[in-house]
Amino acid sequence: MSPMWGSTAQYEVMHWSWAIAVYLFLAGISAGSIIVALLVKWNRHERSNSSIWDAMIKSGTLVAPVSILAGLFLLVADLGRPLSFYWLLIRFNPLSVMSLGVLFLLIYTPIVLVFTLLVFERTIVKYTWLSPLGSFIEWVKSLHSYAKTIEYFLMAAALCVGTYTGFLLSALYAIPLWNSPVLPIVFLTSSISSGIAVNILIGLVFFKSTINTESIKYLLVLDLRVIMTELPLLGIFFVGLLYGGGEVSSMAKAALSHGGLALVFWLGVIGIGLLLPLATVILALRSHVYRVGYILTNATAVLLGVLLLRYYIIYAGQIYLG
Amino acid sequence: MAKAYRLIFDENLCIGCQACNVACRLENDVPEGVYRLQVHVTTQGVFPHLGMHFERRSCVMCDEPPCVSVCPTGASFQSKDGLVHIHESQCITCKYCILACPYHARFINPVKNVVEKCTFCFDSRLSKALDPACVSVCTTEALRFGDVSQENSTVAMLSRKETLLFPKAHLGTKPKVCFIPARKGVKV
Numbered sequence: 001m002s003p004m005w006g007s008t009a010q011y012e013v014m015h016w017s018w019a020i021a022v023y024l025f026l027a028g029i030s031a032g033s034i035i036v037a038l039l040v041k042w043n044r045h046e047r048s049n050s051s052i053w054d055a056m057i058k059s060g061t062l063v064a065p066v067s068i069l070a071g072l073f074l075l076v077a078d079l080g081r082p083l084s085f086y087w088l089l090i091r092f093n094p095l096s097v098m099s100l101g102v103l104f105l106l107i108y109t110p111i112v113l114v115f116t117l118l119v120f121e122r123t124i125v126k127y128t129w130l131s132p133l134g135s136f137i138e139w140v141k142s143l144h145s146y147a148k149t150i151e152y153f154l155m156a157a158a159l160c161v162g163t164y165t166g167f168l169l170s171a172l173y174a175i176p177l178w179n180s181p182v183l184p185i186v187f188l189t190s191s192i193s194s195g196i197a198v199n200i201l202i203g204l205v206f207f208k209s210t211i212n213t214e215s216i217k218y219l220l221v222l223d224l225r226v227i228m229t230e231l232p233l234l235g236i237f238f239v240g241l242l243y244g245g246g247e248v249s250s251m252a253k254a255a256l257s258h259g260g261l262a263l264v265f266w267l268g269v270i271g272i273g274l275l276l277p278l279a280t281v282i283l284a285l286r287s288h289v290y291r292v293g294y295i296l297t298n299a300t301a302v303l304l305g306v307l308l309l310r311y312y313i314i315y316a317g318q319i320y321l322g
Numbered sequence: 323m324a325k326a327y328r329l330i331f332d333e334n335l336c337i338g339c340q341a342c343n344v345a346c347r348l349e350n351d352v353p354e355g356v357y358r359l360q361v362h363v364t365t366q367g368v369f370p371h372l373g374m375h376f377e378r379r380s381c382v383m384c385d386e387p388p389c390v391s392v393c394p395t396g397a398s399f400q401s402k403d404g405l406v407h408i409h410e411s412q413c414i415t416c417k418y419c420i421l422a423c424p425y426h427a428r429f430i431n432p433v434k435n436v437v438e439k440c441t442f443c444f445d446s447r448l449s450k451a452l453d454p455a456c457v458s459v460c461t462t463e464a465l466r467f468g469d470v471s472q473e474n475s476t477v478a479m480l481s482r483k484e485t486l487l488f489p490k491a492h493l494g495t496k497p498k499v500c501f502i503p504a505r506k507g508v509k510v
C-alpha cells in the first residue's frame with residue numbers, strides 16, 4: 001500500500017515524554033523505599049541502632065518524601081497548562097485512573113511526611129534553629145501512640161501509589177503494549193526493587209552504619225530474590241502480548257526487535273538492570289566474597305534498569321500504536 | 323427527545339477531493355499541521371489492477387467514549403445528545419485522553435495549547451440546525467448526516483439499505499460515524 005495523500009505527523013507525536021517516565025520512576029522509588037523501610041521496621045529482630053537495617057529505615061523515610069515531591073513537581077510541570085493543575089484537585093472522576101492517582105497521592109504524601117518526622121524526631125529536636133517548629137514537633141510526638149496505625153495506613157497508601165502507575169497505562173485499550181493486566185504487577189515489583197536498591201545506596205553512603213559480612217550477605221540475597229521475581233514477570237508480560245493475536249502480537253514483536261528502543265530493552269532493562277546484578281550476586285554468594293563495592297554496583301545497576309524500563313514502556317507504547 | 327446522530331461516509335462516492343478537510347479548517351480555524359478531519363487516500367493493488375482506498379479520519383463520536391472516562395477533570399464530557407465535547411477552560415492538557423482514543427482523533431492545538439477534535443461543528447452550525455461543514459460541502463454527497471431515530475431521515479434510510487461498517491467495532495466504543503465500504507475490490 002503506497003500512501004498518496006494524507007498527513008500522519010499528528011499521529012506520531014509522543015504525547016507523554018521522558019518526564020512522565022521519570023515521574024513513574026520517582027513515584028515507584030518513593031513507594032518502594034517506604035514499603036521496604038516498613039517491612040524492615042516490622043521484621044528486623046535486633047534493635048541495635050547502628051545496623052544496616054536501621055540505615056535502610058532512615059534512608060527509606062528520607063528518600064520517599066523527596067522523590068515523591070520531585071515527581072509531583074515534574075508531573076505538574078509537564079502538563080500543557082501547569083497553572084490549571086488545580087482542576088485535578090477540585091474535580092474527581094472515579095472512572096479515571098489519573099483521578100484515583102491524585103487521590104492516592106493526596107493521602108500518601110502527608111502520611112509520608114509525618115512518618116519521616118517521627119523517624120527523625122531526635123535529629124530534629126537537636127537543631128535549635130528548628131525550635132520555632134517546637135509546637136509542631138510536640139504535635140508529631142503526640143502522634144507516637146498512633147505510630148503503628150500510621151504505619152499500616154502508609155503501607156496501604158504506598159502499595160496503591162506503586163500499583164496505580166501501572167494501571168494508569170494499562171487502563172488504555174487504545175495502546176496495545178500498555179493494555180496488559182500484568183503491567184501493574186511488573187511496575188510494583190520493579191518499584192520495590194528500586195526501593196531496596198535506593199535504600200541500600202543511601203543507607204551505605206549517608207548513614208555510615210557498621211557493615212558486617214552478615215548484613216551484606218542478607219542484602220545480596222534480597223537482591224537475588226527480587227531479580228528472580230522480576231525476570232519471570234517481564235517474561236510473562238511479553239509472552240502474554242506475543243500471544244495476544246493480531247496487532248498486539250505484531251506490535252510486541254516490533255517493540256522487542258526494532259531499532260534503538262529494542263536495544264534499550266535488551267541492553268538496559270535486561271542486561272544492566274537484571275542480568276548484571278544477577279551475575280554479581282551469584283558470584284559473590286558462591287565465592288563467599290562480600291564486598292561493599294558489589295552492593296553499590298548492584299544497587300546502581302538496578303536503579304538504572306528500573307528507570308529504563310519505565311522509559312522503554314512509555315515510548316514503545318506510543319510508537320507501536322497499531 | 324435526545325438525538326441519535328449518525329454520519330455516514332460512502333467510500334464508493336468519495337473522490338478524495340479534500341473539500342471536507344478544507345471546509346473543516348476554515349469553519350473551525352484549525353492551525354496548520356494538525357487536522358480534525360482528513361481523508362487519507364491510498365492506491366492499492368498491482369498494476370494494471372489498481373484501486374483507490376479512501377479513509378476518513380476524525381473523531382467518530384463514540385457512544386461509549388474512552389476519552390471521557392479517563393479525563394480526570396471532566397473537561398472531556400458527553401452531552402445529552404451523546405456528543406463528546408471539551409470544556410477548554412477545565413482542560414489541563416494532561417494528554418491522557420489523546421492516548422486513550424483508539425481512533426487517534428485528538429491533538430493539541432498548537433496555538434491555544436489545548437486538546438481539540440471534531441465537534442460535528444456543534445457551536446457554529448449543528449446547534450443552529452445546520453449540517454457539519456464537511457457534510458455541507460461534500461461534492462459527491464459521500465457524506466450524509468442526520469438523526470437515525472427519525473424514520474425518514476436520509477441516514478435512517480441509508481442505514482436500512484446499506485451494509486454499514488463501524489470502525490474498530492470490536493472495542494465496544496459504539497461510534498456515530500460509520501462508513502459504507504467500497505463495493506469494488508482490487509483484483510490481484
Ligand code: SF4
Nearest residue numbers: 381382384387389423
Ligand atoms: S473517537 Fe476518540 S475522541 Fe472521539 S469520542 Fe471516540 S474516543 Fe473520544
Ligand code: SF4
Nearest residue numbers: 393413414416417419
Ligand atoms: S487533556 Fe484535557 S480533556 Fe484530555 S484528559 Fe486531560 S484534562 Fe481531560
